Amino acid sequence: MSEWKGKNLKDMTDEECRTACAEIREQLLDTVSKTGGHLGSNLGAVELTVALHRVFDFERDRLVFDVGHQCYPHKMLTGRADRMDTMRKLDGLSGFPKPRESVTDAFIAGHASNSVSVALGMARARTKLGEDYRVIALIGDGALTGGLAYEGLSDAGSSGEKMIVILNDNGMSIQKNVGGVARLLSHQHLKPRYLRFKRHYRAAMQSVPGGKQFYNFTHWIKTHIKGSILPSTFFEDLGFEYVGPVDGHDIPELTRLLQWADTLDRPVLLHVRTVKGMGYLPAQNAPEYYHGVSPFDPEKGIVCSEPKRDYSAVFGQTLAKLAAEDPRICAVTAAMQTGTGLDGFAQAFPDRIYDVGIAEGHAVAMCAGMAKQGLMPVFAVYSTFLQRAYDMLLHDVALQDLHVVFGVDRAGLVGADGETHQGVFDLAFLSTVPHMTVLAPSNYAELASMLRSAFYDYEGPVAVRYPRGSEDTLFLENTSGEVDCVIREGAQFTLAGYGNMIPEILKAADQLEQDGISCEVVKINRLIPLKAERLIASVEKTHCLMVVEDVIQPCSVGRSFAFDLADRGIELDHLVLLTSGTEFVRHGSVDQLRHLLGIDAEAIVNKVKEVLA
Ligand SMILES: Cc1ncc(C[n+]2csc(CCOP(=O)(O)OP(=O)(O)O)c2C)c(N)n1
Numbered sequence: 001m002s003e004w005k006g007k008n009l010k011d012m013t014d015e016e017c018r019t020a021c022a023e024i025r026e027q028l029l030d031t032v033s034k035t036g037g038h039l040g041s042n043l044g045a046v047e048l049t050v051a052l053h054r055v056f057d058f059e060r061d062r063l064v065f066d067v068g069h070q071c072y073p074h075k076m077l078t079g080r081a082d083r084m085d086t087m088r089k090l091d092g093l094s095g096f097p098k099p100r101e102s103v104t105d106a107f108i109a110g111h112a113s114n115s116v117s118v119a120l121g122m123a124r125a126r127t128k129l130g131e132d133y134r135v136i137a138l139i140g141d142g143a144l145t146g147g148l149a150y151e152g153l154s155d156a157g158s159s160g161e162k163m164i165v166i167l168n169d170n171g172m173s174i175q176k177n178v179g180g181v182a183r184l185l186s187h188q189h190l191k192p193r194y195l196r197f198k199r200h201y202r203a204a205m206q207s208v209p210g211g212k213q214f215y216n217f218t219h220w221i222k223t224h225i226k227g228s229i230l231p232s233t234f235f236e237d238l239g240f241e242y243v244g245p246v247d248g249h250d251i252p253e254l255t256r257l258l259q260w261a262d263t264l265d266r267p268v269l270l271h272v273r274t275v276k277g278m279g280y281l282p283a284q285n286a287p288e289y290y291h292g293v294s295p296f297d298p299e300k301g302i303v304c305s306e307p308k309r310d311y312s313a314v315f316g317q318t319l320a321k322l323a324a325e326d327p328r329i330c331a332v333t334a335a336m337q338t339g340t341g342l343d344g345f346a347q348a349f350p351d352r353i354y355d356v357g358i359a360e361g362h363a364v365a366m367c368a369g370m371a372k373q374g375l376m377p378v379f380a381v382y383s384t385f386l387q388r389a390y391d392m393l394l395h396d397v398a399l400q401d402l403h404v405v406f407g408v409d410r411a412g413l414v415g416a417d418g419e420t421h422q423g424v425f426d427l428a429f430l431s432t433v434p435h436m437t438v439l440a441p442s443n444y445a446e447l448a449s450m451l452r453s454a455f456y457d458y459e460g461p462v463a464v465r466y467p468r469g470s471e472d473t474l475f476l477e478n479t480s481g482e483v484d485c486v487i488r489e490g491a492q493f494t495l496a497g498y499g500n501m502i503p504e505i506l507k508a509a510d511q512l513e514q515d516g517i518s519c520e521v522v523k524i525n526r527l528i529p530l531k532a533e534r535l536i537a538s539v540e541k542t543h544c545l546m547v548v549e550d551v552i553q554p555c556s557v558g559r560s561f562a563f564d565l566a567d568r569g570i571e572l573d574h575l576v577l578l579t580s581g582t583e584f585v586r587h588g589s590v591d592q593l594r595h596l597l598g599i600d601a602e603a604i605v606n607k608v609k610e611v612l613a
Pocket of ligand 1: 041067069070110112141143168170173291334335336360388
């Protein structure tokens with residue numbers, strides 16, 4: 001049952017629903033400003049979510065969120081309001097839909113543009129199995145820039161399946177939405193007033209003798225006249241019954257239209273206009289700052305002080321320097337300009353940055369075209385979203401031997417966003433791409449040097465993968481000139497790693513030294529192709545090796561190295577490979593997750609002692 005403060009939404013009046021919306025907004029602002037998370041999208045979707053819960057029953061009906069970052073009001077209406085302050089914390093609620101949390105969460109989401117495909121699959125399953133429930137996809141205009149959405153719409157429109165696609169159009173992706181889709185949506189128009197008239201006209205005609213035939217005749221004439229003099233909407237051409245745009249904050253109107261959509265036995269697309277950040281002025285006025293927030297004071301709003309210095313910022317600054325020297329360099333982002341640190345670059349070189357929308361596959365194929373014709377593109381992308389572009393990387397870049405640079409941001413554990421966002425897979429898939437180079441800095445200086453190196457010292461596809469957040473001051477040396485190097489000498493045990501694992505390994509080595517175990521630490525800078533001569537020399541000395549990584553176990557560097565050792569006939573007394581394991585990694589802080597996965601300093605110390613014992 002969908003309820004707010006103990007009252008079933010289906011029994012509430014419009015006025016009571018409005019009050020509920022105000023209370024939901026208040027709680028949203030209060031909790032998200034403490035926990036961090038997605039604010040603007042949720043504030044904008046409150047009325048829409050309430051209307052949906054008024055009309056449908058999501059214990060049975062299926063609501064498929066696109067991206068899923070706008071699901072907070074849905075969680076609050078489905079028995080989780082009192083646990084919202086645990087959201088994104090270890091063992092707390094997830095910031096995305098999670099069927100394991102509630103039967104009302106129909107499907108896990110996190111990556112954009114798949115909702116229509118998933119919903120169509122559900123609708124087809126329902127029809128094939130002779131079951132009876134509704135299926136609704138809720139997709140934003142930003143997610144509609146992703147090609148996958150059109151594959152779903154094209155199939156769904158022609159399928160004839162009873163389903164509803166709700167397009168939540170707020171003109172925004174994380175930043176202002178881009179491209180032809182944004183323009184297309186501003187032209188789509190079919191007045192709900194016309195639909196109301198049509199509804200009443202049909203009802204009236206059906207109640208008089210012969211009225212039904214008369215209605216069908218006039219409907220036929222209207223359709224043909226309309227078709228010949230008015231352009232149909234894009235969605236109608238795809239096979240949807242299109243209605244919109246409607247005010248997405250008008251609960252009675254939304255309720256009526258959803259009820260009407262529910263009476264139709266075919267695919268319906270309801271185009272809803274909402275205001276991102278609705279009800280909280282700072283977020284309404286600057287929605288790009290309130291898409292995803294860290295904890296902040298709602299009284300003051302987010303104070304935009306000095307831009308913070310983190311790996312993304314250093315990437316952007318370095319790229320701008322390189323671009324100033326070399327006119328061939330240009331940057332590509334898939335709707336993540338700010339997140340990947342490219343705002344400064346965009347200001348300095350507005351005609352050398354391309355925001356392609358949430359379209360990672362297209363971004364990589366486009367980079368391939370740019371590289372083929374003489375440019376030096378860099379695609380700045382989060383590790384988790386690069387997953388979308390694996391085939392383009394193989395087919396359009398590597399196979400054609402093209403020099404495209406990848407700035408792979410948020411590589412490794414990312415923390416609170418959880419399973420859908422952990423950057424633990426990139427190494428596994430990049431390691432299968434022929435001619436691929438992967439470099440891994442452990443501090444800002446190394447990131448800057450490696451980025452330059454990626455452009456000028458290598459050919460083919462080159463990825464520089466760097467963690468989320470800031471560098472750890474425990475290791476500030478720039479060792480990027482070497483493919484691997486000894487950063488601490490020792491005699492008994494070799495500890496190896498890269499990226500964010502280096503400070504953990506150094507802490508462990510300190511502790512082990514105090515406990516009487518001398519460890520040599522080898523840092524691997526180039527993960528692919530792996531040519532770790534220093535590491536080999538070290539293990540030939542110690543005969544004991546532990547490789548520590550925050551990536552999925554298959555295709556980890558440690559595994560590749562183990563094969564290398566076997567090839568060379570080098571046998572070790574002890575070989576320990578620590579990784580993020582073989583499972584999806586849930587949400588929690590990065591420190592907590594490292595601890596749980598057994599890849600923090602403490603776990604390294606314990607494991608070395610255990611092995612030596
Ligand atoms: C494949 C993929 N790339 C990038 C992202 C990052 N991302 C999360 S939300 C978002 C914007 C979504 O915009 P829209 O669908 O319009 O929803 P809104 O936030 O405006 O409600 C982006 C780019 C993602 N989730 N998935």
